[in-house]
Amino acid sequence: MADALNERSQNILEAIVEDYISSAEPVGSRAISKKHNFNLSPASVRNVMADLEEMGLLSSPHTSAGRIPTGKGFQYYIDTLLEVRDLNRNEKQNLRNSYRFQNMRMEDIMQEVGRVLSGLSQYTGLVMAPKFISTVFRQIEFIRLSQGRLLVIYVSETGLVQNKVIEADPSLTAHDLEKISNYLNSELNGLTIHEVRAKLKQELQDDRVLYDQVKKQALSLSCAALQEEIEDQLYVSGASLMLGQPEFSTPEQMMKMIQTFESKKLLIELLDQGHSAQGVQIFIGSESSHVDLEGCSLITSNFSNQKGAIGTLGVIGPVRMNYSQVVPLVDFTAQLVSRVLDREIEKE
Amino acid sequence: MADALNERSQNILEAIVEDYISSAEPVGSRAISKKHNFNLSPASVRNVMADLEEMGLLSSPHTSAGRIPTGKGFQYYIDTLLEVRDLNRNEKQNLRNSYRFQNMRMEDIMQEVGRVLSGLSQYTGLVMAPKFISTVFRQIEFIRLSQGRLLVIYVSETGLVQNKVIEADPSLTAHDLEKISNYLNSELNGLTIHEVRAKLKQELQDDRVLYDQVKKQALSLSCAALQEEIEDQLYVSGASLMLGQPEFSTPEQMMKMIQTFESKKLLIELLDQGHSAQGVQIFIGSESSHVDLEGCSLITSNFSNQKGAIGTLGVIGPVRMNYSQVVPLVDFTAQLVSRVLDREIEKE
DNA sequence: TGTTAGCACTCATCAGAGGTGAGTGCTAAT
DNA sequence: ATTAGCACTCACCTCTGATGAGTGCTAACA
Structure with a gap:
């Protein structure tokens, strides 16, 4: 149906969307007929506009x-009119130079990526670290805290460090713990947490385990340490840039926006949705989707290393976003980060 | 000079400040003479007000x-009129119950404290983790990343985990690293980073070190790992509550506020200022201090464990803050957190 | 039949005018 | 010393009319 647009309608829709993107103001028929040389009078443009309005665009x-593109209108623009040009060599090099990953911790890299995404797009940058379950086991350490509580430190293949506290048999000595971690480090190295869990489950069913004290303790500890999910880590950068957008300029909208960003929950949910997809994805926060993100668009792409640890990064801005600029930015940055993740892994 | 206020002036100033705290609106003479039974006509109140205005309060x-208290007026109120009542047993117990620190990582505890501070005060909660330099050494681990880069994981006595990446001799084997970390873990245990540095410096001057390969490598690695500062960690909770305050309700002020919170730099600076003091401190962000925090007040208190790891927590809100409620909240929370930090340390 | 000029109409936005009320400072009476 | 009385100030609200951008419709035109 929407594809039934003839060329002229398409051109006019495109012109309206692009004018609206740069002005944030309703676009009138006169402006369209003047700026873009269609050789059409405002009256003719108005006729087309009326048709487009009827179609819900x-x-x-x-x-x-004037007219404003609806969510559906933007969707159509993105799907069929938007031409995403690739970055040329120069731009790629510039982008590469924007990132300084030398001797940075994983956390810093994530944060830095968010900052640069936000800085270059002038919207809000989002980076979600690789999900715990998709990371590859590298090393685990146990440190005794008081009262039978253990601090577990887990390091993934990419150098991401996470820790949690678990309850444990208070009679375990430091020496026991060392033996246990040595055992786990040699057994689990190179497996994803997903695989680790499968392996643990399998071994626990093996009766012989009962007779090997170290192995038994190791299994029960690692179960406690690795079974549960670890909270997703989301880095939000440049939230204030969102407030500068005219569509969010009223105090109420600002409040809502900041609250949404602060809780992070909704954002994580959204980023998760594109988690299995490849390449750049665009979500348009129309009336249909979540109320709290009405008027927002989200451009995301996954990054991953060769072993499969998958994270997501992206840019969130007003629906009226400069897609032709932001899409390649997000795309190339995801590729860049993927390459950095691979670099972290020691080639042995 | 300001202390030359007679009792009536003090009473009126107090009434004005408290009315203003609850209404956020200029306070008129009629309201004062009516609500507080001073048995004074509005006209008399006006006379006193004129005097107080002349004094800059x-x-x-x-x-x-009506009249609004100036920064100086608030200062006077806080210094000489404010009565901070202690929490009664019930309130203390309620507060204790608000915090759930069971099996939480240090990071989570900090975040949780911020959340509760913010939730109970309805202002913005701030928690700055103990400074790296003041923490007590517990354990250090080295993990090889690619290209001669090492991931250093440092755990403090309180279970705070920090990590950084350093360059290192690529020829070091995993076995070397284990020996080195074992050496350091036994040598440095129980020292603050401050003391560690002094010790490292001293040992490096000792010629005999040159002949002990392990010791030499250990020293050079630990220097690289522990010499530099690690960035301060600041947790900000409930920034959006700040935007709900009438004094920051214009879009411009909201923008400024969020930017200030986002960069964290200024906040860290401010929290640092009270870092050596004991007990609750109150900063009034008047014209004199930083422009970006005009109209804000900051109530902070340090927390620390017995070994001296010092962090800071607090609440930031409008100058027109409910001091009599927030001050005891901050005070008692700092005590609570201090006790939790001590609990983390294993009694051996 | 598609295009366009012309025209009446709509409606957000802005500036100015007038009214309202909260609050003040001053003065004179208590 | 206190206070009643009063003129005065000024933010705030509402009403008004003018302005102009933009529309829909109709009739003329190629």
């Missing part, structure tokens, strides 16, 4: 204002 | 509005 805030 | 936005 445009809307007018009130009778005597 | 009050100001009027324009001729026909």
Whole structure:
């Protein structure tokens, strides 16, 4: 149906969307007929506009204002009109130079990526670290805290360090713990947490385990340490840039926006949705999807290393976003980060 | 000079400040003479107000509005009029129950404290983790990344895990690293980073070190790992509550506020200022101090364990803050956190 | 039949005018 | 010393009319 647009309608829709992207204001028929040389009078443009409005691609805030693209209109623009040009060599090099990953911890890299995404796009940058379950086991350490509580430190293949506290048999000595971690480090090295869990489950069913004290303790400890999910880590950068956008300029909208960013829950949910997809994904936060992100668009892409640890990064901005600029930025950055993750792994 | 206030002036100033705290609106003479039974006519109150204004404790936005306390006025109120009542047993127990520190990582505890501070005060909660330099050495681990880069994991006595990446001789084997970390773990245990540095410096000057390969490598690695500062960790909770305050309700002020919170730099600076003090401290962000925090007040207190790892927590809100409620909250929370830090240390 | 000029109409936005009320400072009476 | 009385100030609200951008419709035109 929407594909039934003839060329002229498409051109006009495109012109309206692009004008609206740069002005944030309703677009009138006169402006379209003038700026873009279609050789059409405003009246003709108006006719087309009326058709587009009927199809649900445009809307007018009130009778005597111009037209604004609807969510559906943006969707159509993105799906069929948007041409994403690749970055040229120069731009790629510039982007590479923007990132300084020398001797950075994984956390810092994530944060830095968010900062640069935000800085270059002038919207809000999001980076979600690789999910715990998809990371590859590298090393585990146990440190005794008081009262039978153990600090577990887990390091993934990519150098991501995570820790949690678990309850444990208070009679375990430091020496026991060392033996246990040595055992686990040699047994589990190179497996994803996913695989680790499968292996643990299998071994626990093996009766012979019962007779090997170290192995038994090791299994029960690692179960406690690795079975549960570790909270997702989301880095948000440049939230204040969002507040500068005219569509979020009222105090109420600002409040809502900051609250949404602060809780992170909704953002993580959204980033998760694109988690299995390849390449750049675009979500348009229309009326249909979550209320709290009405008027927002999210451009994301996954990054991963060769062993499969998958994270997601992206940019969130107003629906009226400069897609032709942001899409390649997100795309190339994801590739870049993927390469950095691979670099972290020691080639042995 | 300001202390030359007679009792009536003090009472009126107090009334004005408290009315203003609860209403956020200029306070008029009529309201004062009515609500507080001073048995004074509005006209008399006005006379006193005029005096207080002359002294710089009050100001009027324009001729026909009421009076607003100035920064100096608030300062006076805090210094000489504010009575901070202690929490009673019930309130203390409630507060204790608000915090759930069971099996939490240090990071989570900090975040949770921020959340609770913010939730109970309805302002913005701040928690700065103990400074790296003040923490007590517990354990260090080295993990090889690619290209001669080492991941250093440092665990403090309180279970705070920090990591960084350093360059290192690529020829070091995993076995070497284990020997080195074993050496360091036994040598440095129980020292603050401050003391560690002194010890390293001393040992490096000892010629005999040159002949002990392990010791030499250990020293050079630990220097690289522990010499530099690790960035301060600041947890900000409930920034959006700040935006709900009428004094920051314009879009511009909201933007400024969020930017200030986002960069964290200024906040860290401020929290640092009270870092050596004992007990609750109050900063009033008047015109004199930083522009970005004009109209804000900061209530902080340090927390520390017996070994001296010092962090800071607090609440930031409008100058027009409910000091009599927030001060005991901050105070008692700091005590609570201190006790939790001590609990983390294994009694051996 | 598609295009366009012309025209009446709509409606957000802005500036100015007038009214309202909270609050003040001053003065004179208590 | 305190206070009642009063003129005065000024932010705030509402009403008004003017302005102009933009629309929809109709009739003329190629």
